[in-house]
Amino acid sequence: MDRVRQSGAQKIMLSTKLLNTVYRVPYTAKQKLFNFSRDPKGIFTNKLRSTLGEKRYTNLQYSSPIYDVRRWFLNREGKRAYAAEKVHMQLNSLQRRIVNDLSKNGIAVVHFSELFPNVDFRELQEFAESLLQEPENKEQVTKILNGFRPANPLGLVMKFYLVRLLGNKPAFHYDDKFVELVLSDEILRIVCGYFGSFVRIADMDFWCNVPTEEPDAYSQTWHRDSEDKKLVKLFLWLRDVDATTGPFYYIPGTHSEGVHNKFHPQTRVVSKYPPAGAVDEYFSPEQKVRFTGEAGTLIFCDTAGLHKGGHPTTGLRLLFTALYSTDAGWDYGDRFSILGLDRERLSPAAGYAAGRARTHRII
Secondary structure (H helix, E strand, C coil), X not given: CHHHHHHHHHHHHHHHHHHHHXXXXXXHHHHHHHHHHHCHHHHHHHHHHHHHCHHHHHHHHCCCCHHHHHHHHHCHHHHHHHHHHHHHCCCCHHHHHHHHHHHHHCEEEEEHHHHCCCCCHXXXXXXXXXXXXXXXXXXXXXXXXXXXXXXXXXXCCCCCCXXXXXXXXXXXXXXXXXXXXXXXXXXXXXXXXXXXXXXXXEEEEEEEECCCCCCXXXXXXXXXXXXXXXXXXXXXXXXCECCCECCEEECXXXXXXXXXXXXXXXCCCCCECCCCCHHHHHCCHHHCEEECECCCEXXXXXXXXXXXXXXXXXXXXXXXXXEEECCCCCCCCCCCEEECCCHHHCCHHHHHHHHHCEEECCC
């Protein structure tokens, strides 16, 4: 009798499981379809990540033609915003010349006073020099001059010759002259004009290159940056730069739209360093242009093109740099921050540009 009861109970349990399975299949499929309709990109991305693994997934999404499609898709908003504001961002003759030089050669040079005739450049210099005099920065410079080189057992990229004057995660104040500079109409009209879209600030920093006797290393050798297919990096020299204080080198026409863009083309995962001697073998000395100049020299450079520099041998090289890219470029997250910035008070182009900067209220 007990066996009969047990057998009946088992049949009921099996029947219940079967009914649950039958009804659950369409429910699960419907739920998955609903989730996919709400976030198709997220579902598809997660599936690819789990299938390929993180490294293969990263390599895939930044490889052509997938990267080109992805870049077009991600940059639609920036292009629409620029088209809506373009009438308010007309270029004057100097700005148009800079955009044309960028488009043709990948680099343009102007003096700060030409672009900002009503701004006192000495204020920017004095601020940077005051950073250099801070005890921690003076100590780092002295250590490098005395031969200190950090241990690097893993062979990581360690620019032992570079002192970042605001630390590894620089924090700027909203009313700093340098924040005003990178968000100014004068700069953004040029950069947006080159990209044909609104842009993002991907990085800002103060660099002090310390003279060393070692051979060129890392960014002191020829390379292409990887953050985006097109880039604009500003270099504002805060001291004079001559042949011995870390000149900048660039090969015009090696940017993504240039005539030499196929030579060891850019990757978009890590910076591209051609094999030793390849650049010297392919390009003549005349094609490798060296840039020197007085303090106040302002360089607009598409660093997806081949460039190198920053190896002084006799004196310190002091500069401010900022990097602009599109929404498809690398998002460094908390690479830098701007204290007290209120995006609502900025122009549309400036508010968009500051969209990736971490902002903090001042209490």
